[in-house]
Amino acid sequence: MEEQASVYIMASGYNGTIYLGSTVNLAKRVWEHRNGVVAGFTKRYDCKRLVWYEMLGSWEAARQRELQMKEWKRDWKLREINGFNPDWADLYDRIALP
Secondary structure, three states, X not given: OOOOOEEEEEEOOOOOOEEEEEEOOHHXXXXXHHXXXXXXXXHHOOOOEEEEEXXXXXXXXXXXXXXXXXXXXXXXXXXXXXXXXXXXXXXXXXXXXX
């Protein structure tokens, strides 16, 4: 997958704790979350499952979308996840580089 900016949601499990972030290298960043490389929220709450993402054209667009979505209620975020990935399957294999 070509590097480009994205906003994404990690989860601890189905309907579990969620984390919203943005990055310019989604595969690398999700790998870091999955492997507990960086201390913080996702490591503390075991958010290792990529359940939603949106690819955007620039870092600025991804950051703006992240900040917009962080203002949303949890129900709105869950609606995004359920519309994109109703089983809350881990999507890492879909975006991981070969």
